[in-house]
Every structure is written in structure tokens, then in C-alpha cells.
Amino acid sequence: MNENTDGIRRKRASSRALDDMDRKLLGVLAEDATISYADLGERVGLSPPAAHERVKRLRRSGAIRKVAALIDPEASGKPMLAFVHVDTTGWGKTPVLLAIEEHPEVEEIHSVAGDTCMLLKVRTESTHALEGLLARLYDTPGVKATRSYVVLSTYLERPVQPGVTAEWPALVKNAQAGVAAFNNRPG
Amino acid sequence: MNENTDGIRRKRASSRALDDMDRKLLGVLAEDATISYADLGERVGLSPPAAHERVKRLRRSGAIRKVAALIDPEASGKPMLAFVHVDTTGWGKTPVLLAIEEHPEVEEIHSVAGDTCMLLKVRTESTHALEGLLARLYDTPGVKATRSYVVLSTYLERPVQPGVTAEWPALVKNAQAGVAAFNNRPG
DNA sequence: ATGATTGCAGAATGATGTTCGGCATCAAGA
DNA sequence: TCTTGATGCCGAACATCATTCTGCAATCAT
Numbered sequence: 001m002n003e004n005t006d007g008i009r010r011k012r013a014s015s016r017a018l019d020d021m022d023r024k025l026l027g028v029l030a031e032d033a034t035i036s037y038a039d040l041g042e043r044v045g046l047s048p049p050a051a052h053e054r055v056k057r058l059r060r061s062g063a064i065r066k067v068a069a070l071i072d073p074e075a076s077g078k079p080m081l082a083f084v085h086v087d088t089t090g091w092g093k094t095p096v097l098l099a100i101e102e103h104p105e106v107e108e109i110h111s112v113a114g115d116t117c118m119l120l121k122v123r124t125e126s127t128h129a130l131e132g133l134l135a136r137l138y139d140t141p142g143v144k145a146t147r148s149y150v151v152l153s154t155y156l157e158r159p160v161q162p163g164v165t166a167e168w169p170a171l172v173k174n175a176q177a178g179v180a181a182f183n184n185r186p187g
Numbered sequence: 188m189n190e191n192t193d194g195i196r197r198k199r200a201s202s203r204a205l206d207d208m209d210r211k212l213l214g215v216l217a218e219d220a221t222i223s224y225a226d227l228g229e230r231v232g233l234s235p236p237a238a239h240e241r242v243k244r245l246r247r248s249g250a251i252r253k254v255a256a257l258i259d260p261e262a263s264g265k266p267m268l269a270f271v272h273v274d275t276t277g278w279g280k281t282p283v284l285l286a287i288e289e290h291p292e293v294e295e296i297h298s299v300a301g302d303t304c305m306l307l308k309v310r311t312e313s314t315h316a317l318e319g320l321l322a323r324l325y326d327t328p329g330v331k332a333t334r335s336y337v338v339l340s341t342y343l344e345r346p347v348q349p350g351v352t353a354e355w356p357a358l359v360k361n362a363q364a365g366v367a368a369f370n371n372r373p374g
Numbered sequence: 375a376t377g378a379t380t381g382c383a384g385a386a387t388g389a390t391g392t393t394c395g396g397c398a399t400c401a402a403g404a
Numbered sequence: 405t406c407t408t409g410a411t412g413c414c415g416a417a418c419a420t421c422a423t424t425c426t427g428c429a430a431t432c433a434t
Contacts, residue, residue: 036420036421036422037421037422037423038421038422048421048422048423049422049423049424049425052422052423052424056423
């Protein structure tokens with residue numbers, strides 16, 4: 001066997017699975033990326049160069065997409081948040097819908113399965129601005145209807161977290177099923 | 188008048204409105220916060236210390252919430268994204284619902300206006316993990332029903348942008364409003 | 375058993391963050 | 405109009421940190 005024993009594409013050096021140390025590093029950097037490598041290394045139990053090496057690898061591999069300043073919505077003048085469900089006539093309306101990403105108010109555009117076609121996350125200055133955005137949507141050919149869910153309070157909003165829940169209590173019927181599911185995981 | 192003329196709480200030094208330079212800085216830093224102050228200053232037309240001073244102010248004022256490493260969802264082992272609408276019996280179920288934020292799969296929890304009470308953004312390892320999370324939700328007292336919108340494709344997903352749309356074409360009823368909006372534009 | 379590879383620590387170096395002093399600009403009040 | 409205070413910027417100095425290099429230890433494969 002010219003391959004490792006624990007999977008098909010392990011050890012390919014540029015896209016390896018994250019180990020515990022990587023997740024610890026990501027956990028710290030996801031919270032504060034301005035930390036020095038000395039402090040970072042101390043937090044995870046690594047020397048500064050070792051921490052730097054692993055972070056560099058995480059960046060190259062794409063595990064760290066980018067390091068960015070997260071802007072306060074209210075400070076940027078957009079206190080209103082809403083999720084907009086868009087129903088279109090037929091499929092393939094995505095290209096024309098993507099035009100609205102020109103507006104900095106639009107933060108997410110997803111195609112979803114369910115009783116709606118597209119889902120938008122938008123952040124606007126006011127109700128008027130939301131109305132303007134909806135008007136812009138209805139001007140788009142193929143847009144049949146929209147339903148807006150205006151956020152009243154945000155209790156949690158954070159970026160992608162490095163951790164995963166190891167075990168979902170209600171789903172583990174027996175130990176064997178749990179182990180089988182674990183071994184079949186895609187990562 | 189011991190106050191500035193252009194508003195109630197201008198010039199309070201710790202929470203001032205963002206000017207054009209601030210938005211330019213935020214625009215750059217929202218994309219890449221690893222840039223050096225020398226390059227940052229060059230991008231916006233400022234000396235390194237001046238850029239540093241303004242960025243420091245933006246951090247102190249809270250306009251920059253934090254500088255964080257943005258993690259690739261697939262690299263962290265959570266390729267599945269879903270929005271979950273939660274219907275509860277009556278109000279005030281938020282405190283018990285907040286317990287699920289323990290799971291790193293849960294990225295957002297909002298209370299919304301519309302035909303549902305709460306809205307969750309969750310990112311899971313698999314459909315099984317999503318099922319486990321839903322089971323966890325149904326175990327929560329007061330949860331009546333959930334509707335999940337599984338994301339098929341994500342066309343856009345970005346953090347809060349510094350800019351705002353100055354003018355919404357469909358909303359401009361007369362020239363005067365348009366000119367006023369134009370003059371107030373940030374860019 | 376042995377050679378190759380990987381990952382980490384310590385030290386040196388270069389780049390960068392950060393602070394300081396001085397100057398120009400602007401607004402308010404005499 | 406002149407003065408006074410505050411603000412924001414620049415250039416230079418200084419301190420800190422990122423980054424690289426070398427060597428060593430552990431691991432895996434032959």
C-alpha cells in the first residue's frame with residue numbers, strides 16, 4: 001500500500017485534516033487575531049515560531065480564509081437586520097439576482113431547499129432602505145414574491161467556529177451506530 | 188450653545204459619526220486586516236502613524252468590534268448550512284433557547300417578526316448532525332415546531348460592510364430627496 | 375535497524391507597530 | 405481681526421514583534 005492506513009487522502013500536506021492543535025489555534029484566532037505569536041504560542045503550548053508555522057499553514061491551506069476587521073453594524077449606520085425569502089418563477093434566476101450584491105446592505109445570498117427559492121441576509125440603515133432594497137428585488141425579472149423576517153433582537157451572531165459537537169445525545173441509539181457514523185464522516 | 192451645530196451628540200470624541208476616511212479604512216480592513224499600516228496609509232492617502240491613530244480610534248469607539256480569523260466552514264468540518272425557523276408557545280422562551288449556543292454549530296440566534304418566532308443559522312457536519320441539533324431543539328421546553336431551510340448553494344457570504352447605498356432609485360419620489368440623499372452619500 | 379520526513383525550540387535579523395514632538399488647519403470667543 | 409484652544413497630520417525615534425535559519429527529536433516507511 002502506497003497510502004496511509006487511516007483514509008484515502010490523508011497526508012497530502014496541503015489539505016490535511018485539522019488536529020487538536022489546529023483547532024486550538026483557530027479558536028484563539030477566531031476570537032482575536034491581533035494577538036502576538038508569542039502569546040498565541042503560550043495559549044496553546046507552542047513556541048512562537050511553531051505557532052507561526054502552523055498558522056501560516058492554516059492560511060495556505062485555506063482553513064483561515066482571511067483575517068478581517070469585523071465592523072459594528074450600528075457604527076456603520078445599518079442598525080436594521082432582516083432575512084428575506086425570495087420566490088422566483090422557475091429556476092436559474094440566480095445570475096440576475098446576484099446583481100443586488102452590489103449593494104453593501106446585502107450580506108448573504110443562498111439558494112435553499114424548502115418552501116422558498118432564495119434566502120437573503122440584509123442589513124439596512126432604516127425601514128425605508130429595506131423598502132428600497134425590496135423594490136430593487138421586485139424590479140428583478142423572475143422575482144415572484146418576497147417574505148421578510150425583520151430581526152427584533154440578535155442574541156448570538158458569530159463567525160464560523162472551529163469546534164464541532166462530538167456527540168448528539170438524542171441520536172445515539174447504540175454505541176455501534178455512533179461509531180459507524182463517526183468512521184463515515186467526510187472530513 | 189456648548190454643542191456643535193450639526194447634531195446632538197457630535198464631537199463627543201468616543202462615538203463620532205464615521206467620515207469618508209474612516210469608511211475607506213474600514214473598507215480595506217474588512218477585506219484584509221493583516222495589511223501593514225504603511226500599506227494601509229498608502230491605500231487611503233495617510234501616513235502610517237495617522238492611519239494607526241484612526242484605526243486605534245475605530246477600535247476604541249467600537250466601530251471595529253474585533254479583528255478575527257475567518258475560518259473556512261468545510262475545513263472546520265461543517266459543510267452543511269441551514270436556517271432554522273423556530274416556533275415557540277408564547278414569548279419569553281429565549282433564555283432556555285440560548286442554551287443551544289453551547290454548540291459551535293449554532294452561529295446566529297435572532298428573534299424575528301413574521302410568521303415565526305426565532306431564527307437560527309446553523310452549520311453542521313452532516314444531515315445527521317442537523318437532525319441531532321433539531322432533536323436538541325425539540326427537547327427544549329416551549330419549542331412547538333421548526334422549519335429548516337437547507338442551503339444548497341451559497342452565492343455570497345460576507346461580514347458587515349462599511350458602505351451604505353446612498354440612493355434607492357425606486358424610492359426617489361422627487362428630485363429634492365434624490366439630491367439630499369446624494370449629498371449625504373458616504374463614498 | 376535505518377534513512378527520510380515532519381514538527382518544534384532557540385537564536386538572530388529584519389520589518390513593523392507604536393510613541394513622541396512639532397506643525398498646519400479650523401472653530402469659537404474677545 | 406486677533407487670539408486661543410482643539411484637532412489631525414507628518415517625520416523621526418524607539419520598542420516590539422514577525423520571520424527565517426539551524427539543529428534536534430520523534431515518527432513512519434523501507
